[in-house]
Amino acid sequence: MNWDLLQRYGVQMLGGLNVTLSLVAVSVTLGALLALPVALARISDSKLLRGVSFSYVYFFRGTPLLAQTFLVYYGAGQFRAELEAVGLWWLFREAYLCAILTFTLNTAAYQAEILRGAIQAVPIGQSEAAAALGLKGWTTLRKIILPQAFVIALRPLGNEVILMIKGSAIASVITVYDLMGTTRLAFSRSFDFEVYLWAAVLYLVVVEVLRRVWDRLEIRITRHMRPATART
Amino acid sequence: MTELFGLLQFGSEGWADELLAGTWLTIRLALATVPFGLMLGLAVALAKNSHSSVLRFVGNVFTTVFRGLPELLTLFIVYYGGQILFQKIVALFVDTYVEVSSFVAGMVALGVVFAAYASEVFLAALRAISKGQIEAARALGLSRGLTLRLVIIPQLWRYALPGIGNLWLVLLKDTSLVSVIALDDLLRQTKVAVGATKEPFFFYLAACLIYLVLSIVSSVFLVAMEKRANRGQRRVGA
Numbered sequence: 001m002n003w004d005l006l007q008r009y010g011v012q013m014l015g016g017l018n019v020t021l022s023l024v025a026v027s028v029t030l031g032a033l034l035a036l037p038v039a040l041a042r043i044s045d046s047k048l049l050r051g052v053s054f055s056y057v058y059f060f061r062g063t064p065l066l067a068q069t070f071l072v073y074y075g076a077g078q079f080r081a082e083l084e085a086v087g088l089w090w091l092f093r094e095a096y097l098c099a100i101l102t103f104t105l106n107t108a109a110y111q112a113e114i115l116r117g118a119i120q121a122v123p124i125g126q127s128e129a130a131a132a133l134g135l136k137g138w139t140t141l142r143k144i145i146l147p148q149a150f151v152i153a154l155r156p157l158g159n160e161v162i163l164m165i166k167g168s169a170i171a172s173v174i175t176v177y178d179l180m181g182t183t184r185l186a187f188s189r190s191f192d193f194e195v196y197l198w199a200a201v202l203y204l205v206v207v208e209v210l211r212r213v214w215d216r217l218e219i220r221i222t223r224h225m226r227p228a229t230a231r232t
Numbered sequence: 233m234t235e236l237f238g239l240l241q242f243g244s245e246g247w248a249d250e251l252l253a254g255t256w257l258t259i260r261l262a263l264a265t266v267p268f269g270l271m272l273g274l275a276v277a278l279a280k281n282s283h284s285s286v287l288r289f290v291g292n293v294f295t296t297v298f299r300g301l302p303e304l305l306t307l308f309i310v311y312y313g314g315q316i317l318f319q320k321i322v323a324l325f326v327d328t329y330v331e332v333s334s335f336v337a338g339m340v341a342l343g344v345v346f347a348a349y350a351s352e353v354f355l356a357a358l359r360a361i362s363k364g365q366i367e368a369a370r371a372l373g374l375s376r377g378l379t380l381r382l383v384i385i386p387q388l389w390r391y392a393l394p395g396i397g398n399l400w401l402v403l404l405k406d407t408s409l410v411s412v413i414a415l416d417d418l419l420r421q422t423k424v425a426v427g428a429t430k431e432p433f434f435f436y437l438a439a440c441l442i443y444l445v446l447s448i449v450s451s452v453f454l455v456a457m458e459k460r461a462n463r464g465q466r467r468v469g470a
Contacts, residue, residue, distance in 0.1 A: 067408055070422075
């Protein structure tokens, strides 16, 4: 352990960890909001909606996140005049916001597929029963289908959050000083390989904590599905 | 618009040959990674399935670490760490400077990540093979090595193929990370083209579409491979 090095770059790297966490939290949350309409479009009756949502999901799941990030960050610069005209340039000027935008679009595509699978896994009898009770389509979705789909989707969604934490390291390539970015900076100044090992430990801790939180969440959210005797 | 597509010509005018060369390197890197990743993954799966608690522990730590680290960080650790380690080993014998090839570093880094995920796929597949198969092999007097080769692996492959196919698609996309350690893959060649033409949107979009084509072609192959692995099998819904 090189204490001198830790003293010099430790705080900076913890700041980077904070950026990583905010990057993931914001992207995953915005992605979730976008994922629901995309998932519903994927299973809608309209051919147009199905086609558009399918293309969106296929593009973002079939291409590398790094290439998508370059496309947004560098590609947007080309349309500066147009973006300024519609007042959206602030979003593309900042590397951090570009990363958020790209990660949001990317995770929304993955989350939409998870949600679609979960919605389709809810037994058809549930929506038939809702229809028999005279519930409207929207009410059925909100009160009957989505709560059950959410339970099914919880575990894959947790995996998606972990993939996002790992993927967020890509932001460092477009000059965002997240955990990976500050680590690369520290390495380029000190040439001490140890900083990469610290970063590795920090990432592993974050992923492990999230995994445990998610296990708890799953136990809590499925508590109505266990037999009474199993409860302690 | 026609000017833009002119940039995709072959020869000195356009960038098609550079992009193609990059694509070829991406494919070669992915193909070189798979055998290494599969063998390591199978070894880790066998370790996690073994009776020895030490082996199980080592296997689990390997999986936890390489599934938890960002691929980019793994790549840097292998690239820079491998360089330092290799230099130290060489320095024991001769006093010269050696450089780790970024292709090999990329292959090893992507390979260990692939292996970490593949070991989980193999483990699930191992558990799907019924015990009777192994007992029958023993009753026929097959050695442990022969049982593994003739009885377990052919069935393992059938159960594992869908999972491994997904990992291949993930791997194809992850190869783009090596552009950061100066390997001339598709994404890096695209970057060079962007630097010269100042057309980032067009070229990055073109690169994305090439990755998409690679995924689509792979999917076709994977479906064919699954069909072949399942020949002679009857399945629900088939």
